[in-house]
Amino acid sequence: MSSEKxxxxxxxxxxxxxxxxxxxxxxxxxxxMLLSQLEYIGTFIPGFTYxxxxxxxxxxxxxxxxAAGVEPGDKVLHVGCGSLPATPIALVRAGCRVIALExxxxxxxxxxxxxxxxxxxxxxxxxxxxxxxxxxxxxSSGYDAVWVSLHVNPQPGIIQQIIFNLDQGSCVVYRKPTAxxxxxxxxxTPEELGGNLNSQYLTGWLGKESVVIWSQDFEPDxxxxxxxxxxxxxxxxxxxxxxxxxxxxxDCQLLAPLGLRPGKYVRLRARQSCGGPLVVQTAGRKVAVxxxxxxAIRLRRKSNG
Amino acid sequence: MADCxxxxxxxxxxxxxxxxxxxxxxxxxxxxxxxxxLDVGMANYxxxxxxxxxxxxxxxxxxxARSYQLIDVxxxxxxxxxxAAEQVAVDMLTQRPAAAVCVLDAQNMESSLYLxxxxxxxxxxxxxxxxxxxxLANEGMAVDVDYLSSKLGLPVVxxxxxxxxxxxxxxxELSRLVEEQAQQRxxxxxxxxxxxxxxxxxxxxxNLARSAYYRVGEDQTEAKESWDQLLVxxxxxxxxxLLVLTLIFGLVVGLGLGLRRFLLSPLFEHFxxxxxxxxxxxxxxxxxxxxxxxxxxxxxxxxxxWPFALVMPYVLSFYLGLTxxxxxxxxxxxxxxxDGILNKIxxxxxxxxxxxxxxGCAIPGILxxxxxxxxxxxxxxxxxxxxxxxxxxxxxxxxxxxxxxxIWLIPLVFLFSFAxxxxxxxxxxxxxxxxxxxTVLEIPELLLPRPGVIAxxxxxxxKHFLVDGAVPMVIGVGLAALLYETGAMEIMAYYMRxxxxxxxxxxEEAATPLLLGIMRRELTVLPLLDMELSFLQLFVGSVVGLxxxxxxxxxxxLAKEYGIRVAAAILLLTxxxxxxxxxxxxxxxxxxxxxx
Numbered sequence: 070m071s072s073e074k075x076x077x078x079x080x081x082x083x084x085x086x087x088x089x090x091x092x093x094x095x096x097x098x099x100x101x102m103l104l105s106q107l108e109y110i111g112t113f114i115p116g117f118t119y120x121x122x123x124x125x126x127x128x129x130x131x132x133x134x135x136a137a138g139v140e141p142g143d144k145v146l147h148v149g150c151g152s153l154p155a156t157p158i159a160l161v162r163a164g165c166r167v168i169a170l171e172x173x174x175x176x177x178x179x180x181x182x183x184x185x186x187x188x189x190x191x192x193x194x195x196x197x198x199x200x201x202x203x204x205x206x207x208x209s210s211g212y213d214a215v216w217v218s219l220h221v222n223p224q225p226g227i228i229q230q231i232i233f234n235l236d237q238g239s240c241v242v243y244r245k246p247t248a249x250x251x252x253x254x255x256x257x258t259p260e261e262l263g264g265n266l267n268s269q270y271l272t273g274w275l276g277k278e279s280v281v282i283w284s285q286d287f288e289p290d291x292x293x294x295x296x297x298x299x300x301x302x303x304x305x306x307x308x309x310x311x312x313x314x315x316x317x318x319x320d321c322q323l324l325a326p327l328g329l330r331p332g333k334y335v336r337l338r339a340r341q342s343c344g345g346p347l348v349v350q351t352a353g354r355k356v357a358v359x360x361x362x363x364x365a366i367r368l369r370r371k372s373n374g
Numbered sequence: 375m376a377d378c379x380x381x382x383x384x385x386x387x388x389x390x391x392x393x394x395x396x397x398x399x400x401x402x403x404x405x406x407x408x409x410x411x412l413d414v415g416m417a418n419y420x421x422x423x424x425x426x427x428x429x430x431x432x433x434x435x436x437x438x439a440r441s442y443q444l445i446d447v448x449x450x451x452x453x454x455x456x457x458a459a460e461q462v463a464v465d466m467l468t469q470r471p472a473a474a475v476c477v478l479d480a481q482n483m484e485s486s487l488y489l490x491x492x493x494x495x496x497x498x499x500x501x502x503x504x505x506x507x508x509x510l511a512n513e514g515m516a517v518d519v520d521y522l523s524s525k526l527g528l529p530v531v532x533x534x535x536x537x538x539x540x541x542x543x544x545x546x547e548l549s550r551l552v553e554e555q556a557q558q559r560x561x562x563x564x565x566x567x568x569x570x571x572x573x574x575x576x577x578x579x580x581n582l583a584r585s586a587y588y589r590v591g592e593d594q595t596e597a598k599e600s601w602d603q604l605l606v607x608x609x610x611x612x613x614x615x616l617l618v619l620t621l622i623f624g625l626v627v628g629l630g631l632g633l634r635r636f637l638l639s640p641l642f643e644h645f646x647x648x649x650x651x652x653x654x655x656x657x658x659x660x661x662x663x664x665x666x667x668x669x670x671x672x673x674x675x676x677x678x679x680w681p682f683a684l685v686m687p688y689v690l691s692f693y694l695g696l697t698x699x700x701x702x703x704x705x706x707x708x709x710x711x712x713d714g715i716l717n718k719i720x721x722x723x724x725x726x727x728x729x730x731x732x733x734g735c736a737i738p739g740i741l742x743x744x745x746x747x748x749x750x751x752x753x754x755x756x757x758x759x760x761x762x763x764x765x766x767x768x769x770x771x772x773x774x775x776x777x778x779x780x781i782w783l784i785p786l787v788f789l790f791s792f793a794x795x796x797x798x799x800x801x802x803x804x805x806x807x808x809x810x811x812x813t814v815l816e817i818p819e820l821l822l823p824r825p826g827v828i829a830x831x832x833x834x835x836x837k838h839f840l841v842d843g844a845v846p847m848v849i850g851v852g853l854a855a856l857l858y859e860t861g862a863m864e865i866m867a868y869y870m871r872x873x874x875x876x877x878x879x880x881x882e883e884a885a886t887p888l889l890l891g892i893m894r895r896e897l898t899v900l901p902l903l904d905m906e907l908s909f910l911q912l913f914v915g916s917v918v919g920l921x922x923x924x925x926x927x928x929x930x931x932l933a934k935e936y937g938i939r940v941a942a943a944i945l946l947l948t949x950x951x952x953x954x955x956x957x958x959x960x961x962x963x964x965x966x967x968x969x970x
Contacts, residue, residue, distance in 0.1 A: 142521060142585050166588050195518075198589045211584050236584075309607075323814040326397070326451030326485040330576065342608040345714025345723070346813045353482040354819075355606070357710040357723070359812035 101220035105176060108153040112179050118153060118187070126155040129279060132271050133242050134163050136281045137214050144211065146170065148204040148227060149218035152179035156216055158187050161196045168212075172203045209234040209241070210334060217243035219277065232282060237332065240283040304337065304358070304366040305347065312336035313368035327356045329366065391443040392431060392548065393466055395493060396477030397486055398449030399818050401505045403427075404535040405477060406446040409545070413834050426462060433549040442472060442552070451485060453492040473499045473551055475544060480510040480517050480532075481819070483583035484576075490526075491575050499555050501547045502530040503540065509819060514591040522586050536824065602820055605704070611711045618704065622695040626688065630770060631777075633687035642683040650674045666855045671886075671901075677851035680771075680900050681844040686836075688770030689843070692734055693835040694828065701823035701831075705730065706815060713813055719796055720803025722746075722813050725755055732759035734766050734835070735843075736895075736928045740935060750808025753940070756932060757802060760924040760944050761951060762794045764895065767843055771899035772916060779912050787916045794921070794951075842927065843894070850893040854886055854901070877957045878914055881905055887919065895925045910963040914956050921952035 111117040139145060141164025147157050150169035157169040157180075171177045181199055188197065204227040209215050215231050217224065224243070231241050271279040301316055315333050318324050328351030329335065338355060339348040346357040358366070396402045407413060410429025431444040450460040453467070467474075476493055478486035483504075493500060504517050523530040529547040533540030604610040651668050658664045667674045699705050705727050713723025724746060732739030736759045743755040764772065776783035857863040867874070867885040874885050883905060891898030898919035907915060923929070923945060933941035 144585055144587075166585075168589065195588065200589075211587075213584070236580075321812065321814065322454055323451065325572070325576070326488065327814065327816055328482070328485065338603060339607040339611075341710060341714050342612075343714030344717060345608075345712075346710060346815070348606045348710060348817065352484070353479075355602070355817040357706075357713070357813060357815040357817060359814065362812045362814065 098222065101222065104220060105151055105173070108151050109176060109179055112152055112183050118155075118183055121153065122155040122158075126159065129244075129271075129277070130156055130159040133216070133279050133281065134160070136269055136271055136279075137240050137242050139163065139165055139214050141165065143213035144168075145214045145216065146207070146209060146212045147216040147218070148207060148231070149221035150177075150180055150199070151218065151220070152176035152183070154180040154184055154199075156218070157197060158184060160216070161188060161192050164196075165213075166196050167198070169197065169199050170202050170204060170207060171199065172201070174201055177201055205230065207231070208334070209239075210236050212236070213239050215239070215241045217241060219244040219246065234334075238283070240281055242279060242281050244277050244279050246277060301367055301369050303364050304335070304349065304368055305360060305364040307337040307368075307370070309337055309339060311370060313370040315366060315368045317365075317367040319362055319365035321362060324358075324362070324366075328352050328354065329356065329358070335368065391445055391471040392433075392552075393445050393447050393463075393471050393474040393498075394477065395447050395463060395474055395489070396449060396505075397451050397479055397482070397489055399816070400449065400477050400479045400486070401535040402446055402449060402477050405475070405503065405505070405533070405541060405544075406444060408535065408538060408541050409444055426466075431545075431548075433545055433552060440552075445471070450489065452489060467493070467496045467498065471498060472555065473501070473548060475501050475503055475548065477533075477535075478502060478504045480504050480507045481513070483517060483586060484579050487579035487582050488575055491579060494526075494528075499551045500528055501544055501551055502526070502528050503533045503535075503544050504530060505533045505535050507532050508534045508537070508539075509821075511590065512594050514589055514593045515587055516590045518586050518588055522582065525582060525585075536827065598820055602707075605707050605820075606710060606817070608711065611707070615708055615711055618699075618708075622699060626691045626695045626766075627773065629691035629694065630688035631773065633690065634683060634774075638683040638687055642679050646678065647675055650678075662859055665859045666852075669855065669859060671851055671855035671858045673848075673852040673855045676900075677848040677855075680851065680896075681847040684774050684900065685767045685770045685843070685847070685896060686839065688766050688773070689839045690832060690836065692766040692769075693832045696730065696734055697828045697831045698823050699730070701821065701827060703818040703820050706817050710815060710817060713815075716799075719799030720750070721754060721799055722751060722811070724813065724815055725751060728755050729759065729763060732763040732765070733769070736760060736763065736765055736924055737931050739763070740928070740931050744935075747811035748808050750806045751811075753806055753936065754799065754802045756936065756940075757944055757947070758795055758798050760928060760932065761798055761921060761948050762791045764791065764920055765925075767839075767847075767894065767896040768899055768919065771896040772919075775899055775903055776912060776916065779907075780909060783909070783912060783916070786913065787920065790917060791920055794955075846925075846927075847894050847897065850890050850897050853893075854890055857889075858886070873953065877953065877960075878918060879960045880907070880911055880915055880918075884915065887915075888922070891919065891925075892923050893926055895919075895922075895928075898922050910960065910967075913963070914960050917959055918952045918956040921948055921955055923949055923952075 108121070111121060139160070143165045145160050145165045145167050147154075147160065147167060147169045150157050150171045152173075152175070154169055157167045160167045169180065171180060177199055184197060184199070185193060204217070204221045205223075207227075207230075209231040212235075215235065217228055217231065221227050224245075228241060228243055235241060269281045271281065302313075304313075304315075307313070312334065315329060315331050315335060317331060318329055324330070329349070333351060336350040337347060338350050341347070341357075344360060346359050347363045349356050349358055349363070394402050394406055406427065406429065409431040412427065412429045426448055427446040429444050429446075430441045432439055432441045445466065447463045447466060448460075450463045453460065453464050474493060476490050478490060490500070490502060502522070504519055504522075507517060510516065517532065519530040519532050522528075529551065531540050531543045531547060533544065535541065605614060654664060654668045654674065658667065666672070699708075706724075709723035709726045711723070712726055716723055716725060725743075728739045728742040728746070730739075731742050732755075739759045740756050743752045743759075746752050746755065772787060773784060776787065854863070857866070863886060866889065867882045870885040870888070871882055874880050874888065875882055878884070884902065887898045887901040890901065899916065902912070902915045902919075924932075929941055929945060932944055
């Protein structure tokens, strides 16, 4: 994928943003509240949805979809769909399976109604799913792409976490304000995230631009160093309930088919007495693993899993 | 795998065979039973099918109906031939069967798809069944079979085998596939699946699985998860295990006793036996034949009462308990809890499963040991089961014999057998050399056992008991009656006197159970019932019966599995232990009696 870096002015702003962060956060909250209220009320006005989507979203989403390279059949997560789920609807129309996440239940209910107007039954049942939940703590593994709305809070935290969990070859797309608007938002830039991120900026209009970041050239080890988000330890040294991503497994044919492979997310569930095995939760099942084997399984711990 | 030999010959012509392949514990055997009408063992833990089974499947339309051989291949996670079961599967694939049904686990699509991709490299026409979709639905997820079908170029069917959902579609797809095959039209394009290294295969499986899953509702498994956490954490898991095992033991003994005391014994005592006696006395004049039929070892009296009134109730109650343990998925959890302790005596946690099965009947226990990773564990298990694990028929006999004398004798005998098992484990660990295999055990999902499935399995065990248990027992009793009434028994008892009376301190007639015991394990115990033995004699008799020759069928199984030499060695070991142990206990008993 291409990695055009056409944002040379960002470095200067970053320091300013950091200073402003605490100060601007109430403003940011107010702005996002107002906007979400506007969208919510708007959904009750006939024609508003159509107009609003076409005016602000259609072209942007089309560009994003093209840049992210999502294809029909891909699985996409959208964090913060709001009450006017323009992005999920566009993604469904592009043939993706979309999980739309929203933490406000009232908005979610509205979003379901709006989606029901704009999509057919098959699309609704097979391709779109609304989920109630917070962006923080969402597991972004297993998706081909993740969209993050502008008004999720805290956007930097959520994006960092999503990139951290992202599967190899998948990407995250998020929107950020440009020009004067950027002063009021806690910004996150690919440069800030560290590592050799493969990213692309898509400039929109009305003070919004999209950023696409791929996880491709993203070495797991570098992530830790740059983010201080976890350290590599042996599975045997984990605490009960602790989780991490496997980086290394010993030579044992049985481990891979049971979901213990590098890049897989596991959680330690129990440690048996008398030198007995450890019980590990993998994606689909629980597996008991001998202690010596577990000792040779290395994983990158997650601090907020 | 000596046992496969017979079946291997039957399967020589693999062109007319269809293989049933899939990961362990995915429900292949349920599908196999549905198509063939046979009754292959099934349970909720990996490795139920330890040898492959062959049955007939009818496929094709009305005019072109044809029957194929359906082969239930042992469950494998991969086709990399890392153990005996996988080797069997790989061998069969290279012999070009007509088609394959690959059963995928809906909850674990990634590894299932990996297996499928490996299978497809063998270029065998394949129908894919995505099974256990009901369990996936509980998680609020579903698998898009149309998507998989279009991506793989294969027919993909959604199934819930235990409810027989989707299985007819599998049959239809299979018919279509075989028909197309006959017309020399390869069904799938093999160029799609050209990569052969495991890394790219995993990647492909992961991508397919990720895109195939979609959400349909809420995840309803959270409560179950927190329960499961209690079961597998040692602090809570051990007390729960103790509780569960006590409850199961109570169920087996209580239900067995109840069935016997309140239903079967009165039935036999007041109705069946008087009726038979009336019939026999009115037809046959007094003499040898009448005595053989209704005398001391009356063929029609004891031959019916022992298997049906004394043993059968425990067979029923035991298999009720075992089936609930099996189908709930609790057994592997018990295995994980006990793994550390069992390691100390050279075993691993997984060995608890064959041992528990051995408490029903030694043969399934010994066969289940095949799923164990190395020969050392397999052999250790076989010896332990043959030596000191009483089968349920013998346990039933013990309870009948001992409960009347003293309630304490039953736990005493069982504790003694545990002690010997542990000791045997330690000694065998030192004697048998072998590699140590690290435990990697899949813990299946906890499931509520289905009443229908439980009833069916108990019925199967009951049928099995009638054929393989009751019939030899009746024959054994008939033989005893013949020997007893002709006076042959007395002569034999005379010659065995030094052993039976002199060394073991049992009455002379106790030679009978020792002879009969070769045939069936419980027959070492049942004849002692009417001998009015003392407390010490009962204990000695029970211990001898416990360790004595495992029944003929078990010896035959051992010979088939491990060769005639090992079988002979086990026979020698168990008999020696029985007599030496029995004699020593008697003398220890005398010593104790003299001291107090």
